[in-house]
Amino acid sequence: MYEKYYNLSTGPFHNTPNPRFFFETEQHREALAKLEYTVRNKRGFALITGDIGSGKTTLTRTLARRLGTDAKIAMISNTRVSPDQLLRLIAEEFGIEISPNADKATVLSQFRRFVQNQHAVGRTVVLIIDEGQCLSIDDFEEVRLLTNLESETDKMLQLLILGQPELRDILKHPRLAPLIQRIVMYTHLKPMSFDDTTRYIAFRLVRASGDRPEVDFSREALDVIFRYSKGVPRLINLVCDNALLVGYSNDTRLIDSSIVTRAISEMMPNFDGFATETNSFADEPSVEQEIDHGRRL
Numbered sequence: 001m002y003e004k005y006y007n008l009s010t011g012p013f014h015n016t017p018n019p020r021f022f023f024e025t026e027q028h029r030e031a032l033a034k035l036e037y038t039v040r041n042k043r044g045f046a047l048i049t050g051d052i053g054s055g056k057t058t059l060t061r062t063l064a065r066r067l068g069t070d071a072k073i074a075m076i077s078n079t080r081v082s083p084d085q086l087l088r089l090i091a092e093e094f095g096i097e098i099s100p101n102a103d104k105a106t107v108l109s110q111f112r113r114f115v116q117n118q119h120a121v122g123r124t125v126v127l128i129i130d131e132g133q134c135l136s137i138d139d140f141e142e143v144r145l146l147t148n149l150e151s152e153t154d155k156m157l158q159l160l161i162l163g164q165p166e167l168r169d170i171l172k173h174p175r176l177a178p179l180i181q182r183i184v185m186y187t188h189l190k191p192m193s194f195d196d197t198t199r200y201i202a203f204r205l206v207r208a209s210g211d212r213p214e215v216d217f218s219r220e221a222l223d224v225i226f227r228y229s230k231g232v233p234r235l236i237n238l239v240c241d242n243a244l245l246v247g248y249s250n251d252t253r254l255i256d257s258s259i260v261t262r263a264i265s266e267m268m269p270n271f272d273g274f275a276t277e278t279n280s281f282a283d284e285p286s287v288e289q290e291i292d293h294g295r296r297l
């Protein structure tokens, strides 16, 4: 709604994992390069952890885009099916047709044929499990069946597991040792630094403007955004989106700290959940004072 006012052709801070808006901080660039290497060279499995909104899904969407038709990719996300149904779900995601009454052995053999066929036409088969912390030990054991198949088929199946930090504890289970031993790449995505946060905001504004964005963020505004978001991209997006809205409704293209603090105060109900979830690294109180100040404006 404010896009035209700031000379933008689309919303710059949508919270969607859109590869077009992928911003390469050093750690994101490195993680992406390692992932691509792992998949293209059929090295084995990769694990990426990070707090909510740190960029895990965006990273893998960007990877998928880079791989293009060189890979056949299935992404399983927020999975809450029974272990029995998991293999079937994965097969469906790959577009393998499975008859409703096929047993597990049949599903596996169809999967094997699929992987071999893809390999024959030069494609790597990549299974991405997103929100892996939602899977149980039993679920991961089912996934392991596919990975056994992977060894039979000469590493034709690549597995990327993404999840919140607690996923590490789930994967420590002894039953999953055979799976974990095959992990060749592990990265934990940390929040962005202040400098990266600033560049991230500028990057997304430029990306969203076909031309030149007509908006400025003051240094103080960036300070408040960083202190509130702690450098978590999802939170940066939320604050910036609201700040642009407040700027627009006040007919100003200069986003200063008072605009940002007002934006934050107006989205407080929305924010409480995030604040507690990110509390482990969100403990600077001074923003609260600024929010109060924002309310008084």
Ligand SMILES: Nc1ncnc2c1ncn2[C@@H]1O[C@H](COP(=O)(O)OP(=O)(O)O)[C@@H](O)[C@H]1O
Residues within 6 Å of the ligand: 014, 015, 016, 017, 018, 021, 022, 023, 024, 025, 028, 050, 051, 052, 053, 054, 055, 056, 057, 058, 059, 233, 234, 237
């Ligand atoms: N490197 C990045 N470049 C651009 N946007 C990003 C980046 N990382 C995260 N984001 C933004 O933050 C939001 C949350 O990221 P997401 O990948 O969904 O996090 P996670 O999967 O770790 O919860 C995304 O919708 C995206 O807009």
Ligand SMILES: [Mg+2]
Residues within 6 Å of the ligand: 056, 057, 058, 130, 131
């Ligand atoms: Mg995600």
